[in-house]
Amino acid sequence: MSNLMRIGELAQQTGLSIRTLHYYDEINLLSPQHRTSAGHRLYGEAEIARLQQILSLRQLGFSLDEIRECLESPEFSLPKVIDLHRHRLREQMALSRTLLDRLNGIATELETSQSVAVERLIQTMETISMTQQYFTPEQEKVVEARFREEEGKWQDLLDRARSEMEKGSDLTSLSARRLARSWRQAMKSLICGDAQIYKSLIGMYQQAGPEAASWGTLDTATFEYILKAVSFLSLAEEMDMVIPTAQIFTPQTQEVIQLGQDTLRQLDIGVFGTEGLLLGLLVQGKSIAARVLVEAGANLEAAKEAIVQILASHPTPPVDPSSDRLPYAPRTKRVIELALDRAERGDRTGIVPEDLLLAILDEAAEGGGGVATHILQEEFGINLPNLQQQLRSARSQ
Structure with missing residues (x-):
């Protein structure tokens, strides 16, 4: 038993993690044949040689399933793995010269004695682990x-x-x-x-x-x-199928979305951008979000006029009368994602109108904002951080 190595020692000397060795055992890729009386894994020369092959094939780009197939094939031997690895090292040029020299040494030993010292395998695996750095x-x-x-x-x-x-x-x-x-x-x-x-x-x-x-x-x-x-x-x-309104929107928010859709159609705008969310909140007018917007100076008719002026210089696709709803703009999808995150953090079963308005402000801070935040700032002179604070205060009352 003196030639056997504990998993911690093997991990330390090869640069692998104990978790990785445990995982290899769990998937029956590298299962040690010996255990201590307490059930701890012990690795012998056969397992160390197999680990050498696993690491070499890993660096060649083989998946774990492919490695298992290779190792179970009688045609796949340690000398063949080493040769493949040497060839790959020469192609890449970025790997260390030390690793190539050590692999050459193993190949020489295998050619002459058909066996290789455990110490040399350990040294090689250590070098392989050092070169398997995927980040600078x-x-x-x-x-x-x-x-x-x-x-x-x-x-x-x-x-x-x-x-x-x-x-x-x-x-x-x-x-x-x-x-x-x-x-x-x-x-x-x-x-x-x-x-x-x-x-x-x-x-x-x-x-x-x-x-x-x-x-x-x-x-x-x-x-x-x-x-x-x-x-x-x-x-x-x-495919524009990501927003199942019945599932993620409360009834009040569904009404906001529908009113926003209807208003944009009246303005002959063919895409549901963040301006549609703003219009829906103002038209619906019943939510805390709508009240905070109006108190901050937002106005429905002025918002509609501003939207027409802005989008007139950025033509949108014509409205398809046969479609049930306007397609969501990418920025609107992101706003809804942020609103859903807020709903989840608040342990709510669906997005409420206040989540939508806060998400519009979140997206503005994250990605610069869309037409809605442009109107709030430029048309109504609203300070967005102040608006966010006012909305949070109103919700807590």
Whole structure:
């Protein structure tokens, strides 16, 4: 038993995480044959040689399922894996010369003695782990800092995803869509528009897999569920089917949306932008949001005139009389996403009109704002932060 290695020791010497080794065992990719009396894993030469092959194939871009198929094939041996890895290293040129030299040494030993020292395998795996850095040091610091700022949110997202999977939730359900929106927004916050971080993140998931990520306990099944939910949400958005009003809007908010749609049709405007939300709030006139708008100086007729003037210089598609509703502009979809987030944080079952107005102001702070915020500021001279504070005060009364 003296030649056997505990999982912590193996992880330390190879640069892998204990969690990754546990995961390899769970999926029967690398299962040690020996255990201590307390049940702790012990790795021998056979397992270490197999791990060497796993890491080499991983860096070649093989998925874990593909690696399992390779290792179960009698034609796939350690010398063949090393040769493949050496070839890939020469092509990439970005990997260290040290790794190539060590792999050359292993290849020589295999050619002469058909075996290789465990120490040499350990050294090679350590070097492989060092070269499997998908982010530059600067990117790694940025991503790590952003993740740590919202670590609780990431873990909550994973817990929600697992809960949806266990319940067997339909991927097109409201709860799955909420999960997809939250995940997508979290990823946007993590990447922050940095194309290089985006590319590095994609490379990490393609080559290392979600189970290798350090963010929470992201396993392949959970990751795939989230990706499918995001894909279905994106498809629904593309087909303009993402906003099931009966599910996410309260009856009062449904009335606001419908009145906004009707008013824009009267103005011969063919797209439902944020100005439609503003019009709907003013026409409906019964909500706290409408009262705060009027008290701040907003006026329905002046808003309609301003909208016509603004959009006259930006032609919109003609109104289709056969359509049940006007298509939502991208900015409007984003506002509704933000409103839904507010409703969820407030533990409400649907979006109320005040959520819509606050979301319009949130989107203005986030993305510059649309026609609605332009009218509020330029036509009515309303200070948006003050309006937000007034609305919050009115809601709390």
